[in-house]
Amino acid sequence: MDIGHARQRLVLVALLVDVNRVVTVDQLVERVWGGVAPQRARGTLHSYLSRLRHALVPAAGDAGLARRAGGYVLTADPAAVDLHRFSELSGRARGEDDRTAVGLLEDALALWRGEAFAGEDGPWLNDLRTTLANARRAAELDLTDRKLRLGRHAELLTELAARAAAHPLDERVAGQYILALYRSGRRADALAYYADVRRALVEELGVDPSPELADLQRRVLRSEDGQRRQEQARAGTVNTETAHVGTVSAETVNVGTVHVGTVQFGGGSGGQGTAVPYPLPVADVRPAQLPSGVGDFTGRASLAAELRERVVTGASSVVAVAGIGGVGKTTLALHVAHAVRGEFPDGQLYADLHGAAPSAADPEGVLASFIRALGVPEPAIPDGTEERAALYRSLLSDRRVLVVLDNARDAAQIRPLLPGAEGCTALLTSRARLTDLAGAHLVDLEVMGEEEALALFAGVVGEGRLGPERTAAREVAAACGFLPLAIRIAASRLAARRSWTVALLASKLADERRRLDELRVGDQGVVATFELGYGQLEAEQARAFRLLGVVDGPDISLAAAAALLGRSPFDAEDVLESLVDTSMVESVAPGRYRFHDLVRLFARGKAGREEGALLRLARFYLATGVRAFVREHPGDRTVDHLEPAGQDGLEFGDRESAIDWFVAESGCLLACAAQLAASERPGLAADLLIVVKQLADRGDCAARFERCALSVREAAQRAGDARAEARARMMLTHFFSVTGSFSRAEEEAREAARLGEAADDALARASAENDLGILTYYSERYEESEAHLGQAIDAFRRDGNRPSEASALCNLSRTRVALGHYDSAVSLAEQGLAIYRDMGSTFRMGNARYTLGHALAQSGRTSEGLAELGRAQASFRESRQPLWEGVTSFRMAEAHLLAGRPEEAAEHAELALELRAIGGEWRRGTVLVVLGRAYDALGRRDEAVARWREALEIFEKEEAREAAEVAALLAQR
Numbered sequence: 001m002d003i004g005h006a007r008q009r010l011v012l013v014a015l016l017v018d019v020n021r022v023v024t025v026d027q028l029v030e031r032v033w034g035g036v037a038p039q040r041a042r043g044t045l046h047s048y049l050s051r052l053r054h055a056l057v058p059a060a061g062d063a064g065l066a067r068r069a070g071g072y073v074l075t076a077d078p079a080a081v082d083l084h085r086f087s088e089l090s091g092r093a094r095g096e097d098d099r100t101a102v103g104l105l106e107d108a109l110a111l112w113r114g115e116a117f118a119g120e121d122g123p124w125l126n127d128l129r130t131t132l133a134n135a136r137r138a139a140e141l142d143l144t145d146r147k148l149r150l151g152r153h154a155e156l157l158t159e160l161a162a163r164a165a166a167h168p169l170d171e172r173v174a175g176q177y178i179l180a181l182y183r184s185g186r187r188a189d190a191l192a193y194y195a196d197v198r199r200a201l202v203e204e205l206g207v208d209p210s211p212e213l214a215d216l217q218r219r220v221l222r223s224e225d226g227q228r229r230q231e232q233a234r235a236g237t238v239n240t241e242t243a244h245v246g247t248v249s250a251e252t253v254n255v256g257t258v259h260v261g262t263v264q265f266g267g268g269s270g271g272q273g274t275a276v277p278y279p280l281p282v283a284d285v286r287p288a289q290l291p292s293g294v295g296d297f298t299g300r301a302s303l304a305a306e307l308r309e310r311v312v313t314g315a316s317s318v319v320a321v322a323g324i325g326g327v328g329k330t331t332l333a334l335h336v337a338h339a340v341r342g343e344f345p346d347g348q349l350y351a352d353l354h355g356a357a358p359s360a361a362d363p364e365g366v367l368a369s370f371i372r373a374l375g376v377p378e379p380a381i382p383d384g385t386e387e388r389a390a391l392y393r394s395l396l397s398d399r400r401v402l403v404v405l406d407n408a409r410d411a412a413q414i415r416p417l418l419p420g421a422e423g424c425t426a427l428l429t430s431r432a433r434l435t436d437l438a439g440a441h442l443v444d445l446e447v448m449g450e451e452e453a454l455a456l457f458a459g460v461v462g463e464g465r466l467g468p469e470r471t472a473a474r475e476v477a478a479a480c481g482f483l484p485l486a487i488r489i490a491a492s493r494l495a496a497r498r499s500w501t502v503a504l505l506a507s508k509l510a511d512e513r514r515r516l517d518e519l520r521v522g523d524q525g526v527v528a529t530f531e532l533g534y535g536q537l538e539a540e541q542a543r544a545f546r547l548l549g550v551v552d553g554p555d556i557s558l559a560a561a562a563a564l565l566g567r568s569p570f571d572a573e574d575v576l577e578s579l580v581d582t583s584m585v586e587s588v589a590p591g592r593y594r595f596h597d598l599v600r601l602f603a604r605g606k607a608g609r610e611e612g613a614l615l616r617l618a619r620f621y622l623a624t625g626v627r628a629f630v631r632e633h634p635g636d637r638t639v640d641h642l643e644p645a646g647q648d649g650l651e652f653g654d655r656e657s658a659i660d661w662f663v664a665e666s667g668c669l670l671a672c673a674a675q676l677a678a679s680e681r682p683g684l685a686a687d688l689l690i691v692v693k694q695l696a697d698r699g700d701c702a703a704r705f706e707r708c709a710l711s712v713r714e715a716a717q718r719a720g721d722a723r724a725e726a727r728a729r730m731m732l733t734h735f736f737s738v739t740g741s742f743s744r745a746e747e748e749a750r751e752a753a754r755l756g757e758a759a760d761d762a763l764a765r766a767s768a769e770n771d772l773g774i775l776t777y778y779s780e781r782y783e784e785s786e787a788h789l790g791q792a793i794d795a796f797r798r799d800g801n802r803p804s805e806a807s808a809l810c811n812l813s814r815t816r817v818a819l820g821h822y823d824s825a826v827s828l829a830e831q832g833l834a835i836y837r838d839m840g841s842t843f844r845m846g847n848a849r850y851t852l853g854h855a856l857a858q859s860g861r862t863s864e865g866l867a868e869l870g871r872a873q874a875s876f877r878e879s880r881q882p883l884w885e886g887v888t889s890f891r892m893a894e895a896h897l898l899a900g901r902p903e904e905a906a907e908h909a910e911l912a913l914e915l916r917a918i919g920g921e922w923r924r925g926t927v928l929v930v931l932g933r934a935y936d937a938l939g940r941r942d943e944a945v946a947r948w949r950e951a952l953e954i955f956e957k958e959e960a961r962e963a964a965e966v967a968a969l970l971a972q973r
Contacts, residue, residue, distance in 0.1 A: 001055060003052070003055060004048075004051060004055075006120060006121075007032055007033075007044075007048065008048045008051060008052065009120060010031070010032050010120060010122060010125060011028065011032055011045065011048045011049065011052060012052055012074075013031075013117060013120070013125065013128075014027070014028055014031040014032060014124075015028075015052075015065070015072065015073075015074035016074060016081055016083065017083065017128065018074075019074050019075075019076050019078055019081050019084060020073065020074070020075055020076070020078065021073065022068045022071045022072070022073045023071050023072055023073070024071035025042060025045065025071055025072075027071065028045055028071070028072070029041050029042065029045060030124065031122070031124040031125070032045065032048075032122070032124075033122075034122055034123040034124060044910065044914075046906075046907060046910065047907060047910035047911050047914060049065065049072060050907050050911070051911065052065055053065045063075065063076040063080070064076075082111040083116075083132070085108075085111055086108045086109075086111050086112070086135075086136075086139075087135070089104050089105070089107050089108035089111075090104070090105060090108045090135070090138075090139045090142075092104055093105045093108070093139075093142065094142075098146045098149050098150050099150065101142075101143075101146050102143060102146050102147060102150065105139055105142060105143040105146065106143065108139055109136070109139055109140065109143065112136060115129070115133075116128075116129050116132045116133065117129055140163075141172055141173070141176070144156060144159075144160070144176050145176070148176060148179055148180065148183075151183075153179065153180040153183040153184055154180075154184055156176075156180050157180050157181070157184060158313060158314075158315060160173070160176055160177040160180050161177065161312075161313040162309050162313055162315070163177070164177045164193070165308075165309055165312060165313065166309070168196075168197070168200050169197075169200060169201060169204065169205065171197070171201075171209060171210050171212075171213050174193070174194070174197045174209075174213060175212065175213050175216055177190075177193060178190045178193055178194055178213075178216055178217070178220065179216065181193065182220045187220060190220050191217065191220060191221060194209075194213070194216075194217045194220070197209065197213070285347070285373070285374065285375040286345070286346055286347040287347040287348065287349055287373040287374065287401075288341075288347060288348055289347075289348060289349050289350040289373060290334060290337050290338060290341065290348050290350050290404065291334060291350060292334075293331070293334045293335050293337075293338045294331050294334070294335065296456075296459040296460070297331065297335045298452060298455045298456040298459055299448055299449070299451075299452030299453075299455060299456065300328070300332055300335075300448075300452070303332070303443070303445075304332060304335060304336055304339070306443075307319060307321075307332070307336045307427075307443070308336055308339055308340055310441055311336065311340050311343075311402070311425050311427060312340050312343045314422075314423070314425065315441075316425070316439075316440070316441035317418075317419070317422075317424070317425055317426065317439065318418060318425070318426045318428065318437065318439060318440040318441065319425065319426070319427050319428065319440070319441045319443065320428040320429075320430060320434045320437060320440045320441070320442050320443065321333055321427075321428065321429045321430075321443045321445050322429075322430050322431065322432060322433045322434065322442065322443070322444055322445065322583060323431070323444060323445035323446070323583055324431065324483075324533070324583045324584070324596055324599060325356065325431060325485070325529035325530060325532060325533050325583075326483050326484065326485030326486060326526060326529045326530075327445050327446070327447060327483060327484060327485070328445065328448075328484040328485070329406075329407075329429035329430075329445055330406050330407065330429055331484070332429075332445065333404060333406065333427050333428075333429045334404070336427065337350075337402060337404050337427060340402065341402065343400070343402075344400045344401055344402040344424075344425075345400060346399035346400050346401045347373075347374075347399075347401050347402075348401065348402045348403075348404065349370050349373060349374075349401060349402070349403045349404065350403075350404045350406065351366045351369065351370070351404075351405055351406065351417070352406045352407055353366070353405055353406065353407050353408045353409065353413060353414075354407060354409075355407045355408045355409030355410070355413065355430055355431065355432070356407060356409070356431055356532035356533055356535075356536060357532065358535060360409045360413060361413070363385055363389075363413055363414075363415075363416040363417055364384070364385040364388060364416075366417055367385065367388035367389055367392050367416060367417065368381055368388060370392055370403075370417070371388060371391055371392055371395065374392075374395045374396075375395075376391070376395070385416050386416075388416075389416040389417075392417075392419075393419065393420045393421060396419045396420070396421040396424050397421050398421070398423075399421065399423065399424065400423040400424065401419065401421075401423075401424045402424070402425055402427065403417065403418075403419055403424065403425070403426045403427070404426075404427045404428075405417055405426060405427070405428045405429070406428075406429050407429055407430065407431075408428055408429065408430040408432070408434070409430070409432065409536075410430075410432055410434070411434050411436045411437040414426075414428060414434070414437060415437070428440070431533055431582055431583040431584075432581055432582050432583065433580070433581045433583065435581070447481060447482040447483050447484075447596065448477075448482045448483075448484055448487070449482070450474065450477060450478075450482065452482075453477035453480070453482045453484075453487050454466070454470070454473055454474065454477060456484060456487050456488065456491070457473055457476065457477060457487055457490070457491045458473075459491075460488060460491035460492055460494075460495055461491050461494050461495045461502075462495075465494075465502070466502065469501060469502035469503060472501070472502040472503040472505075472506045473502050473506075475506040475509075475510070476490055476502060476505055476506045476509060479506065479509035479510065479515060480509070480519070480598070481596050481597035481598045483526070483596065483598055485524070485526060485529060486519050486526050486598060489519050489520065489521045489524055489525070489526065490505060490509065490518075490519060492521045492522075492524075493505065493518075493521050496521070512601060515598070515601060516598065516601055516602060516605070519598070526598055526602075527602060530598075530599060530602040533582060533583070533584055534584070534602070534606070536582065537579075537582070537584070540575050541575055541578055541579055541582075541584075542606075543565075544561075544565055544572075544575045544576065544579060545579060545584055545585070545603050545606070546603055546606045546607040547564055547565055547607060547613045548561065548564070548585065548593070548595065548603060549595065549600055549601075549602070549603025549604040549605075549606065549607045550564070550604065550607050550613050550614055550617075551564065551614075551617065551668075551671075551672075552671040552672070552674065552675050553667055553668030553669075553671040553672065554594065554667045554668065554671070555588055555592050555593060555594035555667075555668070556592070556593055556594070556668065557591060557592055557664070557665065557668075558572060558573055558576065558591040558592070558593070559591075559620070559624075559650055560617060560620055560621070560665075560668065561576060561593060563616050563617055563619075563620035563647070564613050564616055564617045564620075565613075566613075566616060576593050579593075580593070584599065585599075614672075614675060614676070614679065615681075615684075616647070617672060618672050618673075618675075618676055618681070618684055618685075618688065619645045619646050619647045619684075620645075620647060620648075620649055621649075621665070621668070621669055621672050621688060622642070622643070622645040622649070622684065622687060622688050622691065623645035623646075623647055623648060623649030624649030624650045624661065625649070625669065625688060625691035625692055626639045626642065626645065626649065626691055627649050627650065627651060627652055627658070628652055628658040628659075628661050628662055628691070629691045631652045631654070631655050631657075631658040632655060632658050632659065632662075632694070632841075632879075633803055633841055633844065634803075634839050634840045634841055635802055635803050635839035635840075635841065636801060636803040636804060636841075637799055637800060637801040637804075638690065638763060638801070638804070639691070641761070641762065641763040642687040642690065642691070643683060643684055643687050659879060659880060662692065662694065662695065663880060666692070666695050666698070666700075666701050666704075667701075667704070669688065669692045669695070670692070670695065670701065670704045670705060670708045672688065673685045673688045673689050673692075673708050673712060674707070674708045674711050674712075676688065676712075677708070677711040677712045677714070677715035678711065678715070680715060680718070680719060681715075682712050682715040682716035682719055682721050682724040682725070682728070683716075683721055683723065683724040685708075685712045685715065685724070685728075686712050686716065686723075686724045686725075686727035686728045686731070687727065689705075689708065689709060689712060689727070689728065689731045690727060690730070690731065693731060693734060694881070696731070696734050696735045696738050697738055697881055697883050697884065697918065698880075698881070698882075698883070702735065702738070702739065705731075705735055706732070706735050709728055709731040709732045709735060710732070712724070712728040712731075713725055713728035713729060713732065716728055722755045722758050722759040722761075723755075723756075723759040723761050723764070725751075725755050726751075726752045726755035726756040726759055726761055726764035726768075727752075727761070727763070727764055729748045729749070729751050729752035729755065729764075730748075730749075730752050730763075730764055730767050730768065730771070732744075732745075732748040733745050733746075733748040733749040733752060733768070733771045733775075734771070736748060737771065737774060737775065737778075737918075738883065738918050738919070738920070739919070739920035740919040740920030740921055740922035740923055740958070741920065742775055742778045742779060742922070745771070745775055746772065746775045746776075746779075749768050749771040749772045749775060750768070750772070752764050752767070752768040752771075753765060753768035753769065753772070756768055762795070762798075762799055765795060766792055766795035766796055766799060766801070766804065767792075767804075769788050769789070769791045769792035769795060770788070770789065770792035770796075770804070770807065770808050770811065772785075772788040773785045773786075773788035773789035773792055773808065773811050773812070773815070774811050776788060777811070777814060777815045777818065779961075780818070780961070782815050782818050782819050785812075785815045786812065786815055789808050789811050789812040789815065790812070792804075792808040792811075793805055793808045793809065793812070796808060802835050802838075802839060803835065803836065803839055803841055803844055805835065806831070806832040806833075806835035806836050806839075806844065806848065807832070807844065807847070809828050809829075809831050809832040809835070810828070810829055810832040810847060810848050810851040811851075812828050813825045813826075813828035813829040813832065813851050813852075813855055814851060814854065814855075816828060816855075817854060817855050817858050817859075822855060822858060822859035822860075823859075825855040825858075825859070826852065826855045826856060826859060829848060829851040829852035829855050830852060832848045832851065833845065833848035833849065833852055836848050845875060846871075846872045846873075846875030846876050846879065846881075846884065847872070847884075849868045849869070849871045849872035849875065850868075850869065850872035850876075850884070850887075850888055850891065852865075852868045853865045853866065853867070853868030853869035853870075853871075853872055853888075853891065853895075854869070854891050856868060857869070857891070857894065857895035857898065858898075862895050862898060862899040865895050866892060866895050866896070869888055869891055869892050869895065870892070872888050873885055873888040873889065873892070876888060882915045882916070883915070883916055883917055883918045884917075884918055885915055886911070886912045886913075886914075886915030886916050886917030886918070887912070887917035887918045887919065887923065889908045889909070889911045889912035889915065889917070890908070890909065890912040890917055890923070890926065890927050890930065892908040893905045893906070893907075893908035893909040893912060893927070893930050893931070893934065894930055896908060896934075897930060897933055897934055897937070902933075902934040902935075902937035902938045903934075903938060905930065905931075905933075905934040905937075906931060906934035906935060906938065909927055909928075909930050909931035909934060910931065912927045913927055913928070913931070921954050921957075921958060922954070922955075922958055922960055922962075924954060925951040925954035925955050925958070925960065925962060925966075926951075926962065928947045928948070928950050928951035928954070929947075929948065929951050929962070929965070929966060929969075931947050932944040932945070932946075932947035932948040932951065932969070935947060941973065944973075945970065945973055948966050948969050948970050949970065951966050952966040952967060952970065
């Protein structure tokens with residue numbers, strides 16, 4: 001269910017915790033806002049509850065939200081709320097036998113899906129989260145006790161190792177882990193862990209282990225001593241065993257620190273292998289090959305902890321970290337390796353495999369170096385990768401060695417170097433995602449978060465220097481794309497130049513054309529790192545990489561990328577996924593791809609000017625946009641006046657999929673139109689804007705839409721293209737109308753009409769007349785509005801554009817309402833609605849219902865009007881047009897106020913403020929006026945005055961005529 005924004009979700013949580021119990025309004029306010037509730041908290045809470053009630057009705061079965069004396073109650077079966085189901089199951093378990101209790105506790109814990117209320121925040125919620133986390137942990141510990149009593153210690157070892165590492169001072173966990181180790185035949189490990197716990201308790205808390213834990217240690221110790229004496233009596237002092245190496249076995253005797261034996265490597269039965277002469281001396285060495293870590297390692301705390309746990313517990317024998325060049329793979333791997341080296345007492349091996357270099361390391365040579373490091377003299381090292389790998393694995397048998405393989409090219413290079421022995425772990429880094437490495441735990445390393453990036457920057461330049469310029473430092477980190485290598489280089493340049501300010505560095509990095517050049521210091525440079533990856537690409541990969549760099553959008557879909565590359569979607573997906581595997585491109589979602597910002601600049605530098613690729617992409621977007629527009633606006637002839645796309649676009653099986661495409665591609669479409677304008681293609685850019693006009697109605701796209709339309713208008717002016725300029729001004733007219741800048745909108749509309757006449761553009765002329773009719777209506781020039789709308793209706797009829805004719809009829813209806821001609825207004829709205837119904841236009845039918853509902857309500861037919869407004873609101877919600885949904889709520893508030901229902905009026909006005917509405921700040925002012933009237937009617941005079949003062953401030957700032965009306969309302973109070 002879409003419950004809405006964070007505070008509204010928090011209201012639901014506050015009610016779910018006390019399901020079927022009344023939660024008072026004061027409790028709700030405290031739970032939602034803590035001690036910092038706003039002045040209007042109760043009014044806002046009421047609107048949240050109203051929306052929750054509407055959301056629950058169709059979606060939550062028997063659940064319901066009701067008002068009770070003093071508060072609200074959420075009614076539902078407690079078993080349908082996982083929190084209460086968890087409590088019920090874990091509570092029942094306490095009175096059952098072990099086997100039954102295990103089933104109940106497993107069912108209870110299976111209800112958890114990560115951290116409770118992840119992503120939410122607030123004092124009350126944080127306390128509740130802690131309480132629930134404690135309850136979860138108690139259930140986990142109870143389950144472990146029950147399983148231990150049932151003899152299921154072996155299956156618990158991995159889980160308990162991780163839990164013990166996470167809670168090193170928890171004696172109950174320690175006791176469970178020690179008991180599981182002991183019962184699994186690992187008495188020495190159990191005793192060693194007890195010693196670790198005892199030392200930690202003494203050093204960190206100054207206390208000895210509890211009597212219970214100490215008694216457990218004594219019991220384990222007595223049993224372990226007896227068992228050791230029995231083993232020594234049976235075996236004496238020499239242990240003889242048979243070790244299997246590859247396909248051949250070797251009889252091995254351990255004498256002190258020297259292994260002797262005759263080993264046949266490779267060949268198999270009757271085969272020709274390499275015979276190592278008897279005896280084979282192997283010195284008992286413990287290699288310590290790890291390079292030094294980074295002293296100022298910063299961030300990555302949770303990921304580093306996860307990797308440490310996996311490496312130490314043996315949860316994964318191979319851990320592979322992948323990511324783009326410069327993201328900090330080696331730094332992280334070495335940090336983790338140094339942190340866990342004490343857990344690998346038999347040594348640590350390290351090799352840089354040079355996977356991104358033109359000549360990667362040969363596994364055979366790396367194996368030779370590892371075998372030497374493990375104590376085998378040079379003459380005894382066999383030839384061939386397979387023979388060396390077999391000896392390498394034999395040498396690691398019964399040892400705990402950490403193997404760090406840095407900068408690997410692919411899985412084929414790595415496989416011979418994997419230990420294969422239980423107790424050994426390989427920690428890998430690679431630009432490639434090693435998905436074909438069986439059994440590996442894969443980690444994709446992302447760029448840093450903002451705070452991590454700032455900490456890294458401060459670690460290099462010094463916190464004191466950063467302090468007064470944190471905003472500029474954030475700009476530097478953003479310009480670096482939060483890539484650790486780039487941040488470290490930028491910070492190093494600043495540290496070496498005492499006269500520079502952080503702001504100066506930020507200004508240097510602000511120029512995208514120079515940014516990569518600025519990110520170089522000494523022998524380090526971001527470009528050099530990217531060049532290594534680019535140099536490994538095959539010809540088709542390199543071409544795709546360059547062409548993708550042409551695109552300005554935030555990402556690109558597979559279909560759009562196929563058009564850009566001039567390839568089939570099947571072939572395009574192959575090459576794109578191969579680029580993802582090399583970490584040169586990121587896959588943000590199935591079928592969507594993007595560059596890291598700095599990688600994009602690098603790719604663009606390689607691409608040069610690729611006008612053909614940009615035009616292929618733009619024509620694909622136009623062709624697909626036309627089809628989506630037609631699906632959304634059936635019968636509208638606007639698209640017949642656009643430049644032919646000249647290529648195929650996507651097909652849409654229904655209206656919903658067309659809306660999905662507009663939403664998903666909004667940023668890409670506007671970025672492409674802006675790029676077309678910059679490359680002096682204003683005609684194509686203007687037509688692309690027309691098919692995506694509805695994006696101006698979406699609050700999240702409005703600012704980008706304005707910038708794009710302005711750039712298209714300027715490009716058309718430079719090119720002397722009157723038709724393109726008229727159409728760009730059409731789009732600016734629409735945008736300024738939506739945001740409430742009516743005077744600017746009227747200027748653009750009049751210029752669009754003039755240019756449309758000069759260019760003989762029927763689309764621009766008719767649209768400008770319709771827009772002028774709307775704008776003169778807003779400025780109360782109703783006779784002028786009627787004249788413009790009459791001309792627009794005639795023009796649309798001549799063009800055979802019935803949906804646009806219906807739009808003009810609905811606009812004329814609103815003008816007639818303002819003039820008090822209610823019967824005519826209702827008739828015009830009904831005519832428009834009939835046309836939309838005939839054409840099957842769902843979105844525009846919402847506009848017609850909105851108009852009809854407004855006309856009916858203002859004419860005194862309130863119930864009929866509210867019914868139409870409710871249908872309009874549902875249509876706008878389905879079309880994902882929150883601004884239109886908001887303005888409809890405003891009209892519903894007006895209607896309820898006219899009908900003498902101030903409480904309902906206040907609820908709808910509050911919802912309109914929450915959603916915002918078509919008309920920007922001016923509309924917000926009109927909503928506040930209505931909300932104030934509703935509060936006044938409810939006797940909430942102080943709140944009414946506060947809303948009117950807020951509205952007056954808006955109207956005075958906007959120089960709106962409504963300021964006088966609001967001033968009069970305040971004067972009466």
